[in-house]
Amino acid sequence: xxxxxxxxxxxxxxxxxxxxxxxxxxxxxxxxxxxxxxxxxxxxxxxxxxxxxxxxxxxxxxxxxxxxxxxxxxxxxxxxxxxxxxxxxxxxxxxxxxxxxxxxxxxxxxxxxxxxxxxxxxxxxxxxxxxxxxxxxxxxxxxxxxxxxxxxxxxxxxxxxxxxxxxxxxxxxxxxxxxxxxxxxxxxxxxxxxxxxxxxxxxxxxxxxxxxxxxxxxxxxxxxxxxxxxxxxxxxxxxxxxxxxxxxxxxxxxxxxxxxxxxxxxxxxxxxxxxxxxxxxxxxxxxxxxxxxxxxxxxxxxxxxxxxxxxxxxxxxxxxxxxxxxxxxxxxxxxxxxxxxxxxxxxxxxxxxxxxxxxxxxxxxxxxxxxxxxxxxx
Amino acid sequence: xxxxxxxxxxxxxxxxxxxxxxxxxxxxxxxxxxxxxxxxxxxxxxxxxxxxxxxxxxxxxxxxxxxxxxxxxxxxxxxxxxxxxxxxxxxxxxxxxxxxxxxxxxxxxxxxxxxxxxxxxxxxxxxxxxxxxxxxxxxxxxxxxxxxxxxxxxxxxxxxxxxxxxxxxxxxxxxxxxxxxxxxxxxxxxxxxxxxxxxxxxxxxxxxxxxxxxxxxxxxxxxxxxxxxxxxxxxxxxxxxxxxxxxxxxxxxxxxxxxxxxxxxxxxxxxxxxxxxxxxxxxxxxxxxxxxxxxxxxxxxxxxxxxxxxxxxxxxxxxxxxxxxxxxxxxxxxxxxxxxxxxxxxxxxxxxxxxxxxxxxxxxxxxxxxxxxxxxxx
Numbered sequence: 001x002x003x004x005x006x007x008x009x010x011x012x013x014x015x016x017x018x019x020x021x022x023x024x025x026x027x028x029x030x031x032x033x034x035x036x037x038x039x040x041x042x043x044x045x046x047x048x049x050x051x052x053x054x055x056x057x058x059x060x061x062x063x064x065x066x067x068x069x070x071x072x073x074x075x076x077x078x079x080x081x082x083x084x085x086x087x088x089x090x091x092x093x094x095x096x097x098x099x100x101x102x103x104x105x106x107x108x109x110x111x112x113x114x115x116x117x118x119x120x121x122x123x124x125x126x127x128x129x130x131x132x133x134x135x136x137x138x139x140x141x142x143x144x145x146x147x148x149x150x151x152x153x154x155x156x157x158x159x160x161x162x163x164x165x166x167x168x169x170x171x172x173x174x175x176x177x178x179x180x181x182x183x184x185x186x187x188x189x190x191x192x193x194x195x196x197x198x199x200x201x202x203x204x205x206x207x208x209x210x211x212x213x214x215x216x217x218x219x220x221x222x223x224x225x226x227x228x229x230x231x232x233x234x235x236x237x238x239x240x241x242x243x244x245x246x247x248x249x250x251x252x253x254x255x256x257x258x259x260x261x262x263x264x265x266x267x268x269x270x271x272x273x274x275x276x277x278x279x280x281x282x283x284x285x286x287x288x289x290x291x292x293x294x295x296x297x298x299x300x301x302x303x304x305x306x307x308x309x310x311x312x313x314x315x316x317x318x319x320x321x322x323x324x325x326x327x328x329x330x331x332x333x334x335x336x337x338x339x340x341x342x343x344x345x346x347x348x349x350x351x352x353x354x355x356x357x358x359x360x361x362x363x364x365x366x367x368x369x370x371x372x373x374x375x376x377x378x
Numbered sequence: 379x380x381x382x383x384x385x386x387x388x389x390x391x392x393x394x395x396x397x398x399x400x401x402x403x404x405x406x407x408x409x410x411x412x413x414x415x416x417x418x419x420x421x422x423x424x425x426x427x428x429x430x431x432x433x434x435x436x437x438x439x440x441x442x443x444x445x446x447x448x449x450x451x452x453x454x455x456x457x458x459x460x461x462x463x464x465x466x467x468x469x470x471x472x473x474x475x476x477x478x479x480x481x482x483x484x485x486x487x488x489x490x491x492x493x494x495x496x497x498x499x500x501x502x503x504x505x506x507x508x509x510x511x512x513x514x515x516x517x518x519x520x521x522x523x524x525x526x527x528x529x530x531x532x533x534x535x536x537x538x539x540x541x542x543x544x545x546x547x548x549x550x551x552x553x554x555x556x557x558x559x560x561x562x563x564x565x566x567x568x569x570x571x572x573x574x575x576x577x578x579x580x581x582x583x584x585x586x587x588x589x590x591x592x593x594x595x596x597x598x599x600x601x602x603x604x605x606x607x608x609x610x611x612x613x614x615x616x617x618x619x620x621x622x623x624x625x626x627x628x629x630x631x632x633x634x635x636x637x638x639x640x641x642x643x644x645x646x647x648x649x650x651x652x653x654x655x656x657x658x659x660x661x662x663x664x665x666x667x668x669x670x671x672x673x674x675x676x677x678x679x680x681x682x683x684x685x686x687x688x689x690x691x692x693x694x695x696x697x698x699x700x701x702x703x704x705x706x707x708x709x710x711x712x713x714x715x716x717x718x719x720x721x722x723x724x725x726x727x728x729x730x731x732x733x734x735x736x737x738x739x740x741x742x743x744x745x746x747x748x749x750x751x752x753x754x755x756x
Contacts, residue, residue: 081659081686088656102687110656114687278466278488281459308459309480309492 008073008098010044012065014089014107020052020063021083023215023239026208028079029056036121039076040083042096042103043119046072053125054079059205060125060242061212068093074119077103085112125242133194135169135225139213139236142223145176145187146210148339148366152185153178153203164200164246166253169193177253178203183332184253184369185339199227200246209234209241256369258355261348263321265295266361269345272300273337275313279304280330282311290373291330295349296323304330326352327375336368386451386476388422390443392467392485398430398441399461401593401617404586406457407434414499417454418461420474420481421497424450431503432457437583438503438620439590446471452497455481463490503620511572513547513603517591517614520601523554523565524588526717526744530563531556531581542578542624544631547571555631556581561710562631562747563717577605578624587612587619634747636733639726641699643673644739647723650678651715653691657682658708660689668751669708673727674701682708704730705753714746 024040032038043051048070053062075098082103086094089107097104098116105112146165154162159180168175174191177184213223217237224235227245234241276291283289284306294301295317302313326349336358337345348357352375358368402418410416421429426448431440453476460481464472467485475482476494483490524543532540537558546553552569555562591601591614598615605611605623612619654669661667662684672679673695680691704727714736715723726735730753736746 078686084659085656088652088659090652109692110653110689111691112656112660112687112689114660115685274466274468275488278463278490281462281466282490282492307493308456309490311488311490313489314487 007071008042008044008075009096010050010070011068011093011095012050013068014086014091014094016065017086017094019215020065020238021079021086023212024052024054024061024063025079025083026212027054027056027059027061032056036076036117037123038079039117039122040079041074041076041119041122043074044070044072053122055123055125057123058202058244059208060123062125062240062242064238073098075101075103076117076119076122077114078117081114085114133226134235135174135191135193135227137223137225139221139223141189143210143213145174145189146206148187149176149178149185150203150207150210151178151335151339152180152183152368154180161200161246161248161250163202163204164250165203165206166250167199167201169195169197171196177250179251179253179256182329182371183336184256185336186253186367188365188367197227198250199232200248200250201232201243202246205243212236212239212241256355257367258348258350258357258369261350261357263295263319263324263349265300265347265349266318266344267300267315267347269337269340269342271315273334275302275315276330276334276337279311279313280334282306282309283330288373289330290327290375291333292325292327292375294323294325295319321349324349324352325375326356327373328356328370329373332370336370340366385449386420386422386453387474388428388448389446389471389473390428391446392464392469392472394443395464395472397593398443398616399457399464401590402430402432402439402441403457403461404590405432405434405437405439410434414454414495415501416457417495417500418457419452419454419497419500421452422448422450431500433501433503435501436580436622437586438501440503440618440620442616451476453479453481453494454497454500455492455494459492463492511604512613513552513569513571513605515601515603517599517601519567521588521591523552523567524584526565527554527556527563528581528585528588529556529713529717530558530561530746532558539578539624539626539628541580541582542628543581543584544628545577545579547573547575547577549574555628557629557631557634560707560749561714562634563714564631564745566743575605576628577610578626578628579610579621580624583621590614590617590619634733635745636726636728636735636747639728639735641673641697641702641727643678643725643727644696644722645678645693645725647715647718647720649693651712653680653693654708654712654715657689657691658712660684660687661708666751667708668705668753669711670703670705670753672701672703673697699727702727702730703753704734705751706734706748707751710748714748718744 028038037056041053050065050067051062085105092108094107101116102113103116149165153165162179166177172192173188175188177186216239220237226233232243232245279291279302283291283304291302291304300315300317304311342360344361346359356370406416415434419431428443428445429440463483470486472485479494480491481494527543531543540557544555550570552567554565594617595615602613608623610621610623657669657680661669661682669680669682678693678695682689720738722739724737733747733749
């Protein structure tokens with residue numbers, strides 16, 4: 001350990017530290033047996049800035065914090081204990097100093113001394129400095145695109161690329177796609193991109209990014225995304241998130257979309273959602289959560305039953321095409337309806353054994369595909 | 379099953395039903411294997427009122443609800459399913475009708491049919507009609523007295539009376555007392571009582587009563603308490619809670635209170651609480667959560683340590699008497715400090731092995747006793 005590391009010292013406001021710790025600690029995994037990965041790296045640079053970082057090897061989060069006075073150096077502290085201490089200190093100036101291998105934390109009438117771990121053991125993060133090109137997102141739009149797709153990715157970690165969200169950069173738009181074999185979610189936004197490129201990022205990590213977008217500095221409206229073949233970096237104000245891209249070929253999702261839709265149903269999203277929520281109270285748990293749609297003239301009748309009883313719900317619709325009986329897993333339909341904000345939607349059907357497509361009344365900002373459940377008429 | 383039971387029918391607003399179900403279902407236990415105890419009894423009386431009741435045999439909760447139109451009769455419905463259905467219906471008139479042994483629930487475009495259980499199986503509640511005397515509490519005061527004592531009762535169900543709160547009705551005041559062998563809580567309120575009487579009620583049930591007090595009709599300011607030797611009934615507006623008293627002799631708590639207090643410390647409750655909260659971050663978990671107080675002149679220094687580090691906190695005090703070193707389980711001190719609202723408190727000590735007494739600066743509305751933990755000086 002180099003001698004200069006032993007001198008680290010800085011002062012910073014307690015609220016600023018707490019805010020940064022809340023963000024950075026999202027990269028700390030509780031599941032690891034490697035002590036250093038439960039830590040947060042504190043680095044005070046020669047030019048008087050504090051960088052805090054944490055990593056679970058899949059995702060690394062760094063935040064740069066303004067400090068009041070500092071002596072350069074670095075140390076790793078246990079994330080949970082250090083976070084609890086800082087959060088419980090009063091809103092005042094906190095002084096943090098490295099004395100031997102102990103981190104001494106002082107604030108008003110409190111003084112803590114906790115054990116530090118050598119910064120040398122901490123996994124280093126290689127940035128993508130070679131490629132200075134980046135994509136700029138509006139924060140709110142990125143959050144929305146994540147919300148509208150991530151739920152449809154597979155949660156089975158053995159499933160490879162389909163645990164991820166495909167980000168498709170086209171000349172004039174960006175698409176995000178997730179699919180788990182039972183349903184598919186597609187969102188589209190107009191956006192000018194310098195080069196066409198596809199990357200796949202873990203849906204779990206995209207949900208973390210979404211949380212960071214909510215918490216990170218409010219002044220910052222934009223998010224930068226830097227990409228190379230292996231990694232992506234999101235830059236949100238003072239926060240930098242480095243993550244590994246998922247390797248492999250994504251499903252050719254356009255081939256899955258039905259070309260022909262003989263039945264077109266226009267329905268109030270909230271009416272349909274509330275009816276399915278009620279009907280699902282009696283769709284037997286543990287089984288496939290089956291609800292049946294009987295689409296006939298101007299009404300869709302939704303039914304469900306279990307040993308405890310049965311339910312019938314009626315929702316008004318506008319229909320083009322034939323009548324149809326079709327079954328669904330209530331959860332898959334509800335996930336889709338919850339992720340949409342539009343008051344009215346189109347549901348497109350062909351037969352009782354082909355997927356249902358959910359689309360907006362106008363435009364093509366989203367598209368959802370839901371596989372039906374085969375029903376027997378009893 | 380009598381024929382008239384089969385006719386039960388009523389209409390009621392969905393919000394009214396939901397509010398009553400939220401209260402009544404607190405008596406439904408999930409731990410029972412007796413199906414009828416997972417149910418809620420619906421009874422429509424001849425004079426057109428709906429009574430809903432649930433019971434886990436220790437506690438029975440009844441609520442009377444105004445209905446719009448009714449045919450008398452009774453049935454038991456599964457509490458969770460019925461509650462989920464009613465909660466998810468729109469805010470409109472719900473019609474409930476017994477058809478054979480099925481309960482048919484209709485509201486707007488929804489229709490449920492669920493299985494009912496015979497009301498004959500439901501445990502009957504015997505009221506205390508013989509003794510028309512009752513005690514009247516102010517709702518807010520009763521809630522406060524429960525909050526200030528219940529945490530100090532034993533949670534070990536094998537411990538008999540000390541899992542309860544002693545309610546001591548004296549001529550001109552009411553005392554509530556709880557003790558678990560490590561700490562004791564006493565609250566006092568001025569109140570004129572017709573007869574002197576002591577009863578013991580399970581602290582767990584008193585906490586349920588407290589929740590019902592928060593939820594039950596806001597117009598009602600007062601709570602009535604009816605007592606006999608075996609049972610107590612709390613009447614809160616339209617809600618009636620019947621419970622069994624705990625049998626046995628409560629600890630002679632006055633004998634436990636120290637007569638002599640050589641050291642008297644005046645301290646800010648919030649300063650002390652925040653310091654102990656921080657110090658307890660390093661009082662080793664799983665062990666006895668030890669923090670040490672060094673009371674000296676105008677400062678109490680609170681220290682704690684674990685393998686992860688150590689902490690020193692200083693809090694300003696006003697002291698009469700000698701200096702003292704004493705150890706505590708941080709949780710026991712925090713429980714007491716959290717239950718007090720006063721800005722300043724007195725802490726009274728004798729020696730490092732005798733209990734500490736916590737009292738208000740003026741008056742005697744509460745008194746807390748905390749046993750110390752023996753400390754070795756290392």
